[in-house]
Amino acid sequence: MMEPIPGESKKRVRAKPATKREMSQFHTDEYVDFLHRITPENAHQFSKEQSKYNVGDDCPIFDGLFEYCSISAGGSMEGAARLSRDKCDIAVNWAGGLHHAKKAEASGFCYVNDIVLGILELLRYHQRVLYIDIDVHHGDGVEEAFYTTDRVMTASFHKYGEFFPGTGEVRDNGIGKGKGYAVNVPLRDGITDENYRSIFQPVMTRIIDFYQPGAIVLQCGADSLSGDRLGSFNLSMRGHAACVQFIKSFNLPLLLLGGGGYTVKSVSRTWAYETGLAAGVELRGGKLLLAVWPKLTIGHAQ
Template sequence: MMKSQPPVVYIEDPSILNEIDRVPKVKGRASMVSSLIDSYGLKKHLNVRSSREATHEKLKSFHSQDYLDKLNSMDDPKDNPENHQEQEEVGIGYECPWIPNIMSFVRRVAGASITAAESLAQSESQISINWFGGWHHAQRDSASGFCYVNDIVLAIHTLKKTFDKILYVDLDVHHGDGVENAFAFTPKVYTFSMHLYEKGFFPGSGKVEDVGQGNGTNFATNVPIKRGIDDEQYAYIFTNLMDEICYAFRPDAIVVQCGGDVLAGDPLGGFNVTLYGAGMCIQKIMSIKKPTLYLGGGGYNHSNTSIYWTYLTALLTGNILPPDIPDSDPFFSSYGPSFELQVDTSLQKNENESQDVEDILETLFDVLENVSS
């Protein structure tokens, strides 16, 4: 009798770790995440799959030929300064610095999320995880916001071959603009983003009035949130909207971006959310019992992000972890001073008044009445 595979597919191998680890803004983060999941013994509860590079045809299902050609031929701007303007035209520069063999990164990251999506499409699992994906800002013809490829859009395209209607949930602190833009005109992909929204905060989009375009009108929900939101408010907004969205849209599959920058203490964040509040949102998604792809995303406090995705891995596999970080972990010293599987709140003020929250929910509930399943 063949031994059954664990029900949760998890994408990881040395190639994907090496590619993510060399991105300047998240340098070394992938190895920390992998190590902590391993140190807690969670990989024995996972069906671990290797990533593979996406083909050119797969990349072209979203990204333009011109963008891919320019990435493929791109030289180090230090060696070839005359190409500086051309690189800036496709978003390579300050936010998304040039990296050697950039197409190797693009193909590997995209391929990992496509592989994860295929496991759902082929009914090999109900839950699939790629913590090394979730690059939600990349546009069709340009890099943006540290994102060189929109693996999420490519994964959704893969799922669309099997599932009629897909719900995309973005729990990063930044608006999931690249994914929303990609599916703004279709009623078959519903995008739902909860994010910090204020003047000067990237990417500056995602107003409550942004509800999709053309045939996709009313198939996007944006929740602009002020600084300092806590677990209770965050989970309250999410669970109420998730219930209404699923009732109205009735998705066949779900894709979730779990950016670690949603957590308190993130240097590029602004929320006061902990594992408890974020975990409540994931438990709500799990209760819907649809094939679901969980992806990573932002997260610039690397120890907190590693803790977060390890915690979520345990949640998704039905495991309860001891609070103490295993001292055998190679990155153990990074988890001080508490050395515990927790994320502490900060002292920042919650700028979200209860009435503001209720007003936003009322507005969005009105929009949801126009969604026809």
């Protein structure tokens, strides 16, 4: 189901929600079944499972939980599939980017790891996939999923020190075949646009030149923005978006995903601006300046 966005080369796609079977390409069958069955009404029947799967506290049970997971995962998988089949050059799923979820464990507001599922879809067509994470929190779930392989390289730029999830040191760089294919860049509180750019661009240039990926996944967590309720960086909207623009400049198939962000107005404004950048539409003073960008797919659900 596709609806045209003004301009022939841009489409908004209502992605098919991911099925239990599709989620089980990464997550265990038991964990997916638990997410499918539990509701606020019957949660008391699953007290043991909630403890086992780390559900509760920052990963609460709510009405529509499984539907939410299905929509998020389905959007990222659909975007990856369209990129791989040359139906678009850039795919966007702001409902995705849930980078903390593990194979059989919820974590940090994340239940199903749509990023891993999207990367697995890309790996069906591409020998090497690069994952980049600019959320203020370390992208631990994605790193862990691909820590022993050289087919996925992960690069995470995140807050240094005693901060959730407490992982992502420079020395953590993969094991076995994956040795050297996990890159962690811990950053100090208050980092500015200029300082972030001076680190991000040289590091990513070297990684892309070395790794030669067939496709890139960029998690655009907006909790790295200045003023975020949980973050502590000092990035402006344009500083954050500069990362998107820079990665786009390599002209590789690109999957843009959401992530954290707890000051809602800043998040929505930034992701709207970055959608514009992806589409070749620059937002200035509330006006749209349209430039041509071939084939953009934006995932959404209703």
